[in-house]
Amino acid sequence: MSAQSSLTVSTGPVLVWDASPLLHAIKADKTDVLHDFARTWSGGLRHNVTTQTVRHEITRHGLKLDGLDWLDVVHLDDLDELNQLVVWMDRVSGQKSNQGEATVLAWADVHGAVAVIDDGDARRIGRRYGIGVCGSLRIVAEAVGEGRTTEYVATTFVDALIGTGMRYPCQPGQLIPWAKQNSLI
Numbered sequence: 001m002s003a004q005s006s007l008t009v010s011t012g013p014v015l016v017w018d019a020s021p022l023l024h025a026i027k028a029d030k031t032d033v034l035h036d037f038a039r040t041w042s043g044g045l046r047h048n049v050t051t052q053t054v055r056h057e058i059t060r061h062g063l064k065l066d067g068l069d070w071l072d073v074v075h076l077d078d079l080d081e082l083n084q085l086v087v088w089m090d091r092v093s094g095q096k097s098n099q100g101e102a103t104v105l106a107w108a109d110v111h112g113a114v115a116v117i118d119d120g121d122a123r124r125i126g127r128r129y130g131i132g133v134c135g136s137l138r139i140v141a142e143a144v145g146e147g148r149t150t151e152y153v154a155t156t157f158v159d160a161l162i163g164t165g166m167r168y169p170c171q172p173g174q175l176i177p178w179a180k181q182n183s184l185i
Contacts, residue, residue, distance in 0.1 A: 013041065013132065014113040017050040017071065019057040019100045020166070021118055021136035026058065027164035031067035033157045034136075037143040039070065049074045049113070051103035076103055084109045091125050098122065105131055118166075137168060140175070141184035151176045 015038055025034040038048050049072045058065060076085050084106035092098040092105065101122040108115040114132040116139060117123050126133035140158060143149040158175045162168055170178035179185040 014047045014049060014111065015116050015139070016074070016104050016108050016111075016113045017048065017054065018104045018115065018117040018119070018122075019050075019054045021116060021161070022050065022054070022068065022071075023058055023061060023063065024161040024164045024166040026063045026065075026067070028157075028160040029067075030157055030160050033153070035067075035070045037139050037149065037154075037157075040146075040148060041142065042146065048072070049107070051076060051100070051107055053103040054100045057100050074107055076106060078110070080110050081106060091129065092122055105133075108132065118168075137170075137175070137179070138184055141179040144176070144179070145185045 021034065022031075025031045035048075038046065040046055048070060052073055052075050055065065055073050076082060085102060088102040088106040088109070089099070092102050101117055101119060104115045104117060105122070105126050107113065108126075108131050109129075112132075114134060115123075115126055116136055117126065117133055118135045118137075120135075123133045123135060137158070140149075140154050144151055144154045155173060155175045158168060158170070159172045162172050176185065
């Protein structure tokens with residue numbers, strides 16, 4: 001992962017990623033596929049970042065960050081970012097296990113980004129306070145809906161992450177029916 005680079009290259013919303021989808025993509029050796037899903041939106045480039053806290057969570061699990069050079073690491077050290085971090089730590093209960101989500105939501109709040117968080121409680125809290133939030137399945141479904149990937153590739157990707165222990169609301173092989181039922185495709 002590189003240091004924070006220009007966020008102005010993006011023509012779509014900036015995505016700020018929480019640990020869970022990244023961890024499981026690394027475990028499944030599918031970070032390249034995740035990048036394919038995340039790099040464009042409605043025909044334009046989309047910038048992808050994560051926070052230093054999330055990066056630390058990944059390395060704390062003993063995983064290498066190889067294959068994530070498309071994902072810039074951002075630090076929350078500006079006063080507005082630090083103030084929002086305090087607010088978001090309180091909102092997501094301030095537990096150590098929620099620090100990654102709090103940093104992602106704080107950064108998204110200050111920078112008008114979309115937080116990619118798979119924890120349903122954290123997503124609901126983010127939405128309650130007006131943050132653009134989605135789960136990683138929405139990013140995958142967008143890629144299918146926009147014709148940037150096939151249903152087969154998307155399903156294989158999600159099944160691989162489920163195989164590493166990722167908890168998704170669909171069963172293996174059921175991404176497309178689930179996405180259609182939830183109006184994501």
